[in-house]
Amino acid sequence: MLVVGIAGGTGSGKTTVVRKIIEKLPKDEVAVLSQDSYYKDNSHLPLEERQKINFDHPNALEFDLLAEHIKLLRKGKTINEPIYSYITCTRAEETKIIQPKDVIIVEGILVLTNRQLRELFDIKVFVYADADDRLIRVIQRDIVERGRTVETVLQRYNDTVKPMHEQFIEPTKKYADLIVPEGGNNTVAIDILVSIIEKNLNLKK
Secondary structure (H helix, E strand, O other), X not given: OEEEEEEEOOOOOHXXXXXXXHHHOOOOOEEEEEXXXXXXXOOOOOHHHHOOOOOOOHHHXXXXXXXXXXXXXXXXXXXXXXXXXXXXXXXXXXXXXXXXXXXXXXXXXXXXXXXXHHOOOOEEEEEEOOHHHHHHHHHHHHHHHHOOXXXXXXHHHHHHHHHHHHHHHXXXXXXXXXXXXXXHHOHHHHHHHHHHHHHHHHHHO
């Protein structure tokens, strides 16, 4: 089994990179764990308080559970990945069953900030995109997928997304084995990454 950690700023194109990696590898060979599934359950807080949570800070995440799930998958065991709602800022009662695969991709803006996770990754990737491009994607995504207004998105970007990116996310580039500029548009970098994954899989067989 090969565990790949893919980090990068909000709106950098991580999801597209992951999708293109999966498309280039044999079917059913890859399982994906999303950092977003491991935000702490805040159902004990009133909705108004939940909506003020800084989701771009490492303290918002249950890294220990994510690390435990990666270890279980390495042992060939099935896990139940949480399902998190950005609308209610709580975990659902249902979970998503993840089976062990030859390749496990763990993606999220903060996955390289945690030392325990970094030590579990065989390959560490940082997806880089210009700040303006990331902001445009964040606006489009948060309006469509999370029901937020442009004003709310811009305020959140200035209050938390941008400062947290500069404090926590951008510095984790130093841990990356491979940096992918321009996100999913960088087909050369994605091809190189796929080749590295395939080479490492062959070595582990």
